[in-house]
Amino acid sequence: MKVKRNWEALLLFKKVVIAGVGLIGGSLGLALTERRLAAEVVGVDPNRDNLNLAVTMGAVHRAASLVEALPAADLFILATPVGVTLGVLEMAVPFLTPGTIITDVGSVKGRLVERAEKMLPAGVHFIGGHPMAGLEVSGVAGARGDLFQGASYILTPTKNFDPVALQKLKRLVKEMGAHPVELAAEQHDRLVAMISHLPHLLAATLVNTVAAEPSSDMLLQLAAGGFRDTTRIAAANANMWRDILLTNRDMVLKAVRQFRRQLAEMELAINNFDQTALVAVLERAREVRMSLAENRTYLNER
C-alpha cells in the first residue's frame, strides 16, 4: 500500500527513540519516518553496522546511545530481543524524563509489564505492545514500513495505565495501518502461546522428525508445498525463539498439552479405522481454517 503524501505531517511525537533496530524496530522506524509521524527518530543498538544501515535506509534519522537519546524523548520503543528488554529498560531508567511513553514489541510479556511499572519514575508511562506481524528474516535489512499494515497490534495496559499514553499509542498503531487490540499481559501470553509459539514449536519439531530419519535426504528432496508451508516458520532465528519459548514457558507447555490431547484424538481415529470420527476431525479443521478472514494483507516472504 502506498503511503499517502500528507503535505501536513501528522507529528504524533517529537522525538522517538528505538532501542534495537532490527526487523521490527527498523520497520517501526520506517513507518514513523515514511508517514512522518515523528519529527525525529533516534536509533540505539549495540551493533554498529546494523545501526549504520538503519540510518542509510532511513529507518532512523540518526544513531545515538541511550544516555544521549533518552532525555526529552516522548516515545521510547524497546524493540530488543525478549531476553534483554528488561535489562535495557533498567539501564535506561536514570536517563528517562517525565512525559516519556515507553512500549515494547516483545512476543512475550511475562513479568516485563509489572516490573517496568515498579522501576519507572513518576511521569513515565509503560504500556506493553506486540505487533502481530513479522517475517522469517531478521535484522534491519528486511525491515519494511508497511509491515504492520492490516496487522493486529496488541497493547497490554494494566489497571494503572495512563489514558493519554494509551490513546497516543493507539493512534500511532492506527496511523501505521494496524488494528489495536487491548489485552491483559497474561491473556496476551496465553493467546500468543497458542497462535504463535505453538506453531513455531510444531514446525521445528516436524522438521526434526524428518531430519532424524535415515532417509532424510530423500525425504527433503521429495518434500513439496505442503511440507514447506507447514515448516516455513522453522527457519526463524533459534536464539530468539529459545528466549521466547522459555520466557513463556508455562503457557507454552499448556498449549503443547492441549495439542497432544487433540493429536491423541486424531491418532485414535486412525488407529481404530474410525472413518466417521476421522472425517469429523478433519472437517472441523477445514471449516475453521477456511473461516480465517482472507481480506487482510499478509506480508509473507516468498
Add this chain to the structure above:
Amino acid sequence: MKVKRNWEALLLFKKVVIAGVGLIGGSLGLALTERRLAAEVVGVDPNRDNLNLAVTMGAVHRAASLVEALPAADLFILATPVGVTLGVLEMAVPFLTPGTIITDVGSVKGRLVERAEKMLPAGVHFIGGHPMAGLEVSGVAGARGDLFQGASYILTPTKNFDPVALQKLKRLVKEMGAHPVELAAEQHDRLVAMISHLPHLLAATLVNTVAAEPSSDMLLQLAAGGFRDTTRIAAANANMWRDILLTNRDMVLKAVRQFRRQLAEMELAINNFDQTALVAVLERAREVRMSLAENRTYLNER
C-alpha cells in the same frame, strides 16, 4: 512457464484415458493437450458437470464411459480418489486391450500395485505414480497444465515391471516438466507418510487445538502469518484425507510416533529451562529447513 510451441507435436501417446478428471486428472489432461503429448485425451468421470467443464477447459478432448474409452488406449490414468481406485480398475479390466500402460496418481500405494498386477491381462502394464504437486483446491476448475513443472513425480515399478512402459512414463513425466523418481511402493508410502500425510495431520490438529479453546474467536482473529502458513493445508478436502490417512494407516501412525518422540524432546527442554538443549533443537530445525532448495517453482494457492 510458457509452454514452447513445437511445430512438431511430440505425440507420446495416441489415446490417453483419464478416469477422474479432478485437480490432478484435469492438470494431467491440460499438460497432455497443451504440450501436444497425446493425439486424443478422453475423460471418464461420474460427475457429468465436472466432465463437461473439463472438455470446455480443454483438459480432455472428449468425454466417454470406461467401456467406450478403454479399448486401444495406450495410456490409462487412474486419477480417482484413493478409496475408489482399485474398484475402478476392477471395472476397467474387461475393456482393456494389450499394449495399454496404466498408472495412478494416488497419495498412497497401499496394496494397489500388487493387486493391479494380479488382475491385469497379459500385455497390460501397471506402474504406480504419484506427482508431488497439488493445491488445496479440488475439482477440475483449479487444474493447471503447469502443475507438475519442477515437481518430483514418483513412479513405483515392481520387480515385474515392463521396461518399455516405464520408459514411456518417465518420458511423459519429463515432458510435463517434472522429475521422475523411482521408489518401491512401500518405500513411497513410508516417505509420503512423513512429508505429506504427517504435515496434513499436524496442521489439522493445530487448528483443532485453537478451535477447542474458549477464546478461539479471539485467537483466530489475532492469528498472523505464522499460524496461517502452518495450517494452510488443513483446508484440504476432509473426505480425501480421511481415505489417505486410513489407507496409509500403519505408516502414518509410525510417523506420528516419531513426531511425538521429537515433541517430547522439545517439551523436556522447555520444561527444564534447558537453554542449551532448546537452542540446539531449534537450530537443527532451522538449518535443515534453510537447506530446502529454493530453486523449484511452487504453485502455492492463496
